Amino acid sequence: METRKKPISTALKAAFPVTVPVMTGYLCLGMAFGVLMKANGYGALWSAAMSLVVFAGSMQFLTISLLTAAFDPLQAFLLAVMVNARHMFYGLAVLDKYKGLGKVRAFLIFTLTDETFSIVSSVEPPEGVERKPFYIWVSLLDYAYWVGGSLLGGLMGNLLSFDTTGMDFALTALFVVLFMEQWKKKEIRPAGAIGVACAAVSLAVFGADNLVIPAMILILAVLLGGRKQLCR
Amino acid sequence: MQMTFWQAALIILVVALGTQLTRWIPFWLFPEKKEPPKAVAYLGRVLPAAMMGLLVVYCLKGVQWTAAPHGVPELVSVAVVAALHKWKGNVLLSIAGGTILYMLLVQVVFA
Numbered sequence: 001m002e003t004r005k006k007p008i009s010t011a012l013k014a015a016f017p018v019t020v021p022v023m024t025g026y027l028c029l030g031m032a033f034g035v036l037m038k039a040n041g042y043g044a045l046w047s048a049a050m051s052l053v054v055f056a057g058s059m060q061f062l063t064i065s066l067l068t069a070a071f072d073p074l075q076a077f078l079l080a081v082m083v084n085a086r087h088m089f090y091g092l093a094v095l096d097k098y099k100g101l102g103k104v105r106a107f108l109i110f111t112l113t114d115e116t117f118s119i120v121s122s123v124e125p126p127e128g129v130e131r132k133p134f135y136i137w138v139s140l141l142d143y144a145y146w147v148g149g150s151l152l153g154g155l156m157g158n159l160l161s162f163d164t165t166g167m168d169f170a171l172t173a174l175f176v177v178l179f180m181e182q183w184k185k186k187e188i189r190p191a192g193a194i195g196v197a198c199a200a201v202s203l204a205v206f207g208a209d210n211l212v213i214p215a216m217i218l219i220l221a222v223l224l225g226g227r228k229q230l231c232r
Numbered sequence: 233m234q235m236t237f238w239q240a241a242l243i244i245l246v247v248a249l250g251t252q253l254t255r256w257i258p259f260w261l262f263p264e265k266k267e268p269p270k271a272v273a274y275l276g277r278v279l280p281a282a283m284m285g286l287l288v289v290y291c292l293k294g295v296q297w298t299a300a301p302h303g304v305p306e307l308v309s310v311a312v313v314a315a316l317h318k319w320k321g322n323v324l325l326s327i328a329g330g331t332i333l334y335m336l337l338v339q340v341v342f343a
Binding site for chain 1: 234235236239240242243244245246247248249250251252253254255256257258259262264268271272273274275276277278280281282283284285286287288289290291292293294304305309310313314316317318323324326327331334335337338339
């Protein structure tokens with residue numbers, strides 16, 4: 001097959017453009033994270049190391065406050081599980097896509113962030129590009145942006161002269177676009193609406209800091225409760 | 233730095249463990265070789281759309297609706313992203329357009 005000649009570079013060419021929004025968001029947020037770490041006495045190597053082993057944006061920002069509070073590893077562990085609980089749904093949703101990919105599956109699971117999940121679950125690799133290298137590149141590029149951003153932020157401190165306020169909106173825009181991509185599938189639309197509605201209700205009831213877990217429970221309840229209707 | 237090197241390293245390590253646990257649980261519960269229950273397969277189909285909806289709301293959770301500018305920069309930018317995407321269907325264009333507009337709105341117009 002002609003298309004199989006250079007699966008690596010064709011997959012990279014297909015994966016890179018879809019990760020550009022993530023690059024914008026991750027570089028900005030990663031740098032902000034590095035700068036904040038630095039301001040709290042943790043240099044670039046600490047930031048890069050944390051990004052390498054944790055790779056979860058909002059949790060890493062929270063970890064800065066854990067690092068500057070009293071030493072409490074159990075609390076840190078529980079907080080990480082709760083803040084990142086939404087990842088469990090991502091795993092469920094890509095069980096099928098990540099099937100039969102061999103050893104690299106471990107890397108794909110290790111790097112399954114909000115943004116990586118949103119791409120692999122919404123964007124199909126183009127014609128002639130295999131699933132496996134496409135997912136690997138998306139995951140690897142996103143990982144590199146995040147680690148690179150935090151390293152840069154730690155190295156530069158707040159030397160940045162360019163005002164990046166609002167640049168992290170790229171991630172919001174990414175989710176809006178990928179939501180619309182999901183919306184194209186008619187039979188999936190009710191699920192999308194349920195996600196928005198449950199999250200909005202949860203935000204109104206539980207507030208901005210505690211919205212995720214109640215929203216997940218609501219979503220699960222409504223999706224499972226309405227399964228007969230939603231399955232057509 | 234109030235913590236010792238090893239205390240800080242341990243905190244980062246347990247945060248990594250907690251995070252990874254949430255990523256691995258579904259794959260441990262439903263291993264590749266076994267066919268997952270029908271309900272799980274169903275969730276796998278509908279969850280991406282629902283979670284994308286949750287993520288959009290999650291990104292907008294910090295907006296102060298009752299104080300100026302009442303979420304106008306966010307709402308306008310989201311609307312522009314959606315309109316651009318509907319019109320051209322180009323992911324990069326939609327995101328770049330919306331982000332540049334948002335930056336202008338928060339840095340210049342509503343500064």
